[in-house]
Amino acid sequence: MTADDGPYGLIANAAIAFDGQYIAWVGGNDAVPPQYQNWEVENLPGGLITPALVDCHTHIVYGGNRAVEWEMRLQGASYASIARAGGGILSTVAATRVASEEALINSASVRLDDLIAQGLGAIEIKSGYGLDTQNECKMLRVAKELGRRRDIEVKTSFLGAHALPQEYASKSDAYIDLVVEEMLPTIAEQGLADFCDGFCESIAFSSAQMRKVLQKAKSLGLGLRLHAEQLSNQNGAQMAAELGALSCDHLEYVDADGVKAMAKAGTKAVLLPGAFYFLRETQKPPIALLREHGVGLALASDCNPGSSPLTSLLLTMNMGCTLFGLTPEEALAGLTREAAGALGMQSQWGSIEAGKIANLALWDVDHPAQLAYALGANPHISQLKNGQWVTTS
Amino acid sequence: MTADDGPYGLIANAAIAFDGQYIAWVGGNDAVPPQYQNWEVENLPGGLITPALVDCHTHIVYGGNRAVEWEMRLQGASYASIARAGGGILSTVAATRVASEEALINSASVRLDDLIAQGLGAIEIKSGYGLDTQNECKMLRVAKELGRRRDIEVKTSFLGAHALPQEYASKSDAYIDLVVEEMLPTIAEQGLADFCDGFCESIAFSSAQMRKVLQKAKSLGLGLRLHAEQLSNQNGAQMAAELGALSCDHLEYVDADGVKAMAKAGTKAVLLPGAFYFLRETQKPPIALLREHGVGLALASDCNPGSSPLTSLLLTMNMGCTLFGLTPEEALAGLTREAAGALGMQSQWGSIEAGKIANLALWDVDHPAQLAYALGANPHISQLKNGQWVTTS
Numbered sequence: 001m002t003a004d005d006g007p008y009g010l011i012a013n014a015a016i017a018f019d020g021q022y023i024a025w026v027g028g029n030d031a032v033p034p035q036y037q038n039w040e041v042e043n044l045p046g047g048l049i050t051p052a053l054v055d056c057h058t059h060i061v062y063g064g065n066r067a068v069e070w071e072m073r074l075q076g077a078s079y080a081s082i083a084r085a086g087g088g089i090l091s092t093v094a095a096t097r098v099a100s101e102e103a104l105i106n107s108a109s110v111r112l113d114d115l116i117a118q119g120l121g122a123i124e125i126k127s128g129y130g131l132d133t134q135n136e137c138k139m140l141r142v143a144k145e146l147g148r149r150r151d152i153e154v155k156t157s158f159l160g161a162h163a164l165p166q167e168y169a170s171k172s173d174a175y176i177d178l179v180v181e182e183m184l185p186t187i188a189e190q191g192l193a194d195f196c197d198g199f200c201e202s203i204a205f206s207s208a209q210m211r212k213v214l215q216k217a218k219s220l221g222l223g224l225r226l227h228a229e230q231l232s233n234q235n236g237a238q239m240a241a242e243l244g245a246l247s248c249d250h251l252e253y254v255d256a257d258g259v260k261a262m263a264k265a266g267t268k269a270v271l272l273p274g275a276f277y278f279l280r281e282t283q284k285p286p287i288a289l290l291r292e293h294g295v296g297l298a299l300a301s302d303c304n305p306g307s308s309p310l311t312s313l314l315l316t317m318n319m320g321c322t323l324f325g326l327t328p329e330e331a332l333a334g335l336t337r338e339a340a341g342a343l344g345m346q347s348q349w350g351s352i353e354a355g356k357i358a359n360l361a362l363w364d365v366d367h368p369a370q371l372a373y374a375l376g377a378n379p380h381i382s383q384l385k386n387g388q389w390v391t392t393s
Numbered sequence: 394m395t396a397d398d399g400p401y402g403l404i405a406n407a408a409i410a411f412d413g414q415y416i417a418w419v420g421g422n423d424a425v426p427p428q429y430q431n432w433e434v435e436n437l438p439g440g441l442i443t444p445a446l447v448d449c450h451t452h453i454v455y456g457g458n459r460a461v462e463w464e465m466r467l468q469g470a471s472y473a474s475i476a477r478a479g480g481g482i483l484s485t486v487a488a489t490r491v492a493s494e495e496a497l498i499n500s501a502s503v504r505l506d507d508l509i510a511q512g513l514g515a516i517e518i519k520s521g522y523g524l525d526t527q528n529e530c531k532m533l534r535v536a537k538e539l540g541r542r543r544d545i546e547v548k549t550s551f552l553g554a555h556a557l558p559q560e561y562a563s564k565s566d567a568y569i570d571l572v573v574e575e576m577l578p579t580i581a582e583q584g585l586a587d588f589c590d591g592f593c594e595s596i597a598f599s600s601a602q603m604r605k606v607l608q609k610a611k612s613l614g615l616g617l618r619l620h621a622e623q624l625s626n627q628n629g630a631q632m633a634a635e636l637g638a639l640s641c642d643h644l645e646y647v648d649a650d651g652v653k654a655m656a657k658a659g660t661k662a663v664l665l666p667g668a669f670y671f672l673r674e675t676q677k678p679p680i681a682l683l684r685e686h687g688v689g690l691a692l693a694s695d696c697n698p699g700s701s702p703l704t705s706l707l708l709t710m711n712m713g714c715t716l717f718g719l720t721p722e723e724a725l726a727g728l729t730r731e732a733a734g735a736l737g738m739q740s741q742w743g744s745i746e747a748g749k750i751a752n753l754a755l756w757d758v759d760h761p762a763q764l765a766y767a768l769g770a771n772p773h774i775s776q777l778k779n780g781q782w783v784t785t786s
Binding site for chain 2: 065066067068070071074075110111114274277278280301308309310311312315321322323325326327328329366367369370373374375376377378
């Protein structure tokens with residue numbers, strides 16, 4: 001993933017010049033410009049260097065565990081009986097509300113470390129299991145603290161409009177008012193979120209409700225993104241793209257109008273094959289249509305306890321290829337260049353180019369296709385962080 | 394997985410007494426019999442103890458790599474053009490034939506270490522990429538050497554009837570004669586294989602051809618197993634069961650007659666969801682029918698370069714649940730008790746019971762369903778090997 005033409009922008013026998021925490025130059029080892037030739041040299045073992053990976057859609061901060069609920073489903077329990085037994089997203093909300101910030105940091109750190117062990121350098125983390133002002137703020141503070149403790153780049157998304165909390169049951173417009181009038185101003189004032197997100201779906205919030213939320217967020221200076229067209233077509237992608245969203249995510253049911261609006265606005269498609277797999281979905285996002293219109297295809301783990309308990313970025317790549325038919329090159333771009341674009345970080349992240357941040361991953365593979373191909377292997381050797389090599393796996 | 398009733402045979406606050414490398418007693422910590430009460434005590438941190446996992450169907454010994462061929466497929470190349478470019482199983486045969494034993498040991502060790510890092514204690518390893526006497530023997534020697542180097546239990550299966558080598562193109566009966574008259578006697582004489590396996594399929598060998606091979610193997614004292622009904626129904630399962638096979642493997646297309654024959658013979662069903670996933674198959678094995686007839690359901694990685702490059706046993710469990718609808722308890726039994734049965738090792742392996750070998754895995758989970766639930770996490774802490782704790786991950 002350099003600016004080079006050819007598959008993967010791959011450069012054989014490459015050299016990279018670092019100036020502090022930035023890349024100064026990249027190219028063939030036999031073409032190093034004179035001004036870098038007397039710089040200190042470090043020879044790496046053979047292998048592949050990629051940009052550090054970027055996971056642009058996660059819910060890694062949450063309380064509790066949904067393994068037993070998943071087991072009940074596999075034993076044949078209905079959704080209704082699981083809900084009666086206290087399962088579903090509201091069980092995660094209840095567990096997240098009672099958890100301390102330290103407890104949330106500790107449980108999320110385990111998941112984050114899995115991701116870092118496979119080359120992660122930057123991550124987006126959403127709120128959305130607090131569903132009241134205090135607990136949404138708590139989740140976002142935890143997300144920021146994770147970045148400090150692990151010295152990685154964290155971008156936060158406020159996802160108050162994720163689900164309807166029990167205390168607002170059948171008062172969904174009133175809850176949206178709370179999101180718009182209380183949560184968003186508080187979070188913006190405290191500088192807790194880079195982005196505003198929402199779940200636009202028949203089982204969550206309508207396109208009209210999400211428009212209110214995103215418009216308010218935009219007026220407060222937040223970037224926009226949206227869970228759109230996962231289970232049905234709600235025209236959320238078109239609405240969000242028209243408001244200038246950086247990404248629309250899931251998109252199994254997006255139609256041509258949505259894709260065209262995304263292409264026009266430069267909105268990235270964030271594909272989440274982990275949720276598609278875990279929920280046993282059968283309708284795939286319209287990859288050919290998205291390609292045809294030149295919509296950038298990002299990939300992400302969607303790590304969350306209910307629909308994608310996935311903390312492997314290499315498995316995310318494999319699922320993107322196996323389940324959605326991406327090429328391995330698209331899958332790697334989806335976790336580097338396109339993911340950086342989905343987070344508005346493309347000027348610093350997502351490719352190995354002069355001027356970008358020197359956060360790279362070193363892999364023990366002969367060919368980049370091996371990253372997406374293997375299921376369960378981890379060829380990650382070490383990560384270059386702000387110009388310094390650290391072993392993370 | 395003790396002899397206890399109830400889900401998973403789970404015992405809370407358990408104690409296990411070891412006598413050398415064997416389990417002497419297992420039960421509640423408050424019910425330790427007097428004769429063990431003055432034995433040396435080791436308190437473990439909280440967590441779950443399971444039997445060491447058993448992977449009962451693998452092809453982890455091979456030369457070369459098929460990632461680029463997989464990439465070509467995802468880029469739209471046809472099977473014919475891939476074959477012309479030297480791809481397919483015969484590319485693995487060519488790379489395996491030219492590889493030294495040491496090279497094969499080194500490449501397989503990476504895969505084996507991935508499996509061991511998730512609690513593997515015993516593994517079946519097949520030949521089948523040599524397809525001549527010399528190279529089939531080489532693969533089996535490599536498999537046995539892997540067991541010595543990693544101090545794990547290895548069972549070997551001779552899989553000469555895996556594919557038709559190029560030098561026998563359109564002479565499939567002549568190749569079967571070579572397998573029966575030269576390969577099998579040599580391998581039996583040298584004690585290189587515990588079992589004989591074969592690929593009974595329209596693109597490989599017929600049920601009549603496989604019957605010849607399995608009958609000969611049986612006469613030489615080898616145990617029997619068969620790749621059966623993966624892509625079509627060839628009545629291989631019924632044939633193999635009637636010969637007393639320990640397992641029939643894949644089984645997507647097995648019918649009621651095959652299932653009944655397996656039930657009658659006590660033949661295990663070895664389910665391979667990794668290949669189902671990687672090949673994007675849509676016909677699932679008839680789980681309900683297999684359950685109804687009481688056929689034991691084992692699970693395995695099927696680790697191989699062409700159709701299942703899978704080296705994660707926890708992902709194998711998740712795929713068994715997500716793709717085939719197994720319960721997490723069936724998935725764990727599939728990699729312990731049932732897998733041990735499929736390898737004829739049930740007297741020593743596969744459950745935590747007095748008299749069995751003291752090879753156990755310790756996991757940092759609150760509930761056994763978490764093992765199959767998570768995608769990409771590895772909660773394995775350490776393994777007890779012949780009565781001694783060793784850290785493997």
